[in-house]
Amino acid sequence: MQSIPLSQPDITDRERLAVAKVLETTQLALGPRITAFEQALADRAGRKHGVAVNSGTSALHLIVRGLGLGEGDEVITTPFSFIASTNCLLFERVRPVFVDVDPRTGNIDPSLIEAAVTERTAGLLVVDVFGQSADWDAVMPVAERHGLKVIEDSCEALGGAWKGRPLGSFGDAGCFAFYPNKQITTGEGGVVVTDSDELAAVCRSMSNQGRGTTPDGWLQHVRLGYNYRISDISAALGTAQMERLDEILAARAGAAGLYNERLGDLVGRFGIELPAVVDGVTMSWFVYVIRLAEGSTADQRDKVIAHLRSKGIGCSNYFAPIHLQPFYREQFGYAEGDFPVTESLGARGIALPFFNKLSPTQADRVVAVLTEALGA
Ligand SMILES: *Cc1c(COP(=O)(O)O)cnc(C)c1O
Numbered sequence: 001m002q003s004i005p006l007s008q009p010d011i012t013d014r015e016r017l018a019v020a021k022v023l024e025t026t027q028l029a030l031g032p033r034i035t036a037f038e039q040a041l042a043d044r045a046g047r048k049h050g051v052a053v054n055s056g057t058s059a060l061h062l063i064v065r066g067l068g069l070g071e072g073d074e075v076i077t078t079p080f081s082f083i084a085s086t087n088c089l090l091f092e093r094v095r096p097v098f099v100d101v102d103p104r105t106g107n108i109d110p111s112l113i114e115a116a117v118t119e120r121t122a123g124l125l126v127v128d129v130f131g132q133s134a135d136w137d138a139v140m141p142v143a144e145r146h147g148l149k150v151i152e153d154s155c156e157a158l159g160g161a162w163k164g165r166p167l168g169s170f171g172d173a174g175c176f177a178f179y180p181n182k183q184i185t186t187g188e189g190g191v192v193v194t195d196s197d198e199l200a201a202v203c204r205s206m207s208n209q210g211r212g213t214t215p216d217g218w219l220q221h222v223r224l225g226y227n228y229r230i231s232d233i234s235a236a237l238g239t240a241q242m243e244r245l246d247e248i249l250a251a252r253a254g255a256a257g258l259y260n261e262r263l264g265d266l267v268g269r270f271g272i273e274l275p276a277v278v279d280g281v282t283m284s285w286f287v288y289v290i291r292l293a294e295g296s297t298a299d300q301r302d303k304v305i306a307h308l309r310s311k312g313i314g315c316s317n318y319f320a321p322i323h324l325q326p327f328y329r330e331q332f333g334y335a336e337g338d339f340p341v342t343e344s345l346g347a348r349g350i351a352l353p354f355f356n357k358l359s360p361t362q363a364d365r366v367v368a369v370l371t372e373a374l375g376a
Contacts, residue, residue, distance in 0.1 A: 004362050006314030007181035007287075008355035010248060011237075018240040022232050029231050030208075037235035038191065040242040041176060044159065045168035047193040049200035052235060053207050056155040056177025056190035058228035060088035062203040063173045063192055067149045069094045073122035075151075078108045079323040080342040081127045085153045086322050089125065097121070098323055100341045104276045105129060106319075109341070110138030117142075123149035128157035128167050131183070131286035132277060136162045136170050143171070151175075155190070158183045159249045160284030167284070168193045173203075178234075183248055183284055184241035186234035251356035252285035258363035259288050259352065266367070270374045273348075289318050291348040292374075298347040305350060307373035313366055318351040 022033055038050035053059050069075060071093040077086060079098045089096045099112040106129040113124065124143050126134045134152075143150045150171025154160075157167040158176045168174030173196070176182075178189035192203045202223070205211055210225025211218065230238075241248070256275070266272050271293030277283050292301055301317060308315045321342045323334035336343065352366055 003312030004314060004353045006316055006353055009180045009185045010356040015237050015240040018236040019233055022236045028233055031232040033232040033235040034230060037239045040239055041191045042193055045174060045193040046166045047169055048195045051192040051200055051203045052230045053190050053228040054230050055188050056175055057084040059175035059190035059192045060084055061091050062206050063151050064088050064092050066199045066202045067172060069122055074118060074120040075123040075125050076113055076116050076121060077125040078127060079321045079339050080106045080319055080345055081322060083322055085125060085127050098339060100339045103341050105132050105278055106345055107134040110135050113142045117146050125151045125153060127153040130289060131157045131160050131284040133160055133162035133167055133281045156286040157284050159245055161282035163280045173199055178238060183286060184245060186238040189230050189234050189238060248356055249284055255354060255358040256285045256288055258358060258360055262363055262367040287351045288354040289349045289351045296348050301348055301350060304373045308369055311369045313369055314353050316351045318349050319346055321346040
């Protein structure tokens with residue numbers, strides 16, 4: 001029985017050659033491949049600057065800190081996300097204030113933002129969930145009305161767009177991530193994208209031990225910094241992947257299409273929900289997450305997942321709501337029922353195997369086994 005992984009990077013000879021070429025040089029770090037990778041990312045996001053780092057989490061942290069958010073500030077965000085989009089606030093003692101999400105997309109429900117604003121609200125951290133744009137037309141006016149900094153967590157959405165405008169281009173800064181399950185990979189990696197010269201310079205400095213920019217500044221540390229640097233080896237891999245981004249996004253759209261064609265029947269029979277793409281969005285397909293019928297429980301979902309896995313099909317619940325993570329419950333006193341839409345999406349969501357080279361035969365098999373599981 002052939003097993004089918006949940007995700008899989010897509011590496012070709014272009015990437016292998018690019019990495020091999022770096023290994024023939026003596027500059028494996030702080031070199032020209034990083035600059036080239038940053039330029040490719042900034043261009044794609046329609047931004048002036050890119051600051052490449054060692055993870056998406058690092059990028060988020062640098063943005064929060066670079067924008068001067070800190071103790072006493074509140075930032076409004078959503079609990080239907082990957083843990084890093086809220087942890088980055090806690091790193092700087094910023095208080096996350098959660099609002100619930102749009103049940104169609106899992107993105108922030110803009111109609112809930114205004115009521116969460118207090119005199120301490122300093123920012124909004126908006127996630128483009130699963131590669132689908134948030135409703136930026138509704139989000140930005142609220143931010144502007146209240147003078148809020150805006151961070152776009154576009155880590156799942158490289159190459160996507162909202163009404164033709166690239167994701168990562170909204171707000172003060174955006175970021176992308178390059179773990180191997182993302183649209184492109186550098187092994188580990190991330191980037192800050194911004195139009196602000198100042199924010200870019202501060203993020204760059206903080207990513208490199210707080211060094212200044214003078215030529216003799218190697219041992220001059222002008223601010224608190226970290227080692228969040230990416231290597232030239234990773235950056236070369238990333239640039240080679242960026243050169244293939246359109247091909248990669250097309251392949252992913254094709255893989256989503258394979259599921260859309262095959263799952264329609266299960267919508268009627270079992271009430272499952274397929275990913276909805278709302279008007280104005282150009283998807284950058286990151287994952288393919290179905291939901292069991294409205295009202296299904298996490299137990300029922302876990303049974304379906306166990307069945308799929310027992311047949312060698314990689315799958316996972318996605319996302320596990322952030323406010324229900326043990327450490328968030330402890331620290332903030334969150335409980336079940338606090339964010340019902342997030343909890344419902346979290347309890348019913350199953351990410352199916354999803355990667356560029358998903359074949360029609362593999363999609364057939366996933367759907368056949370899923371049908372078996374749902375009928376059981
Ligand atoms: C992947 C991801 C990140 C960053 O993850 P890293 O593993 O640190 O690169 C941040 N936010 C979201 C929503 C993500 O999916």
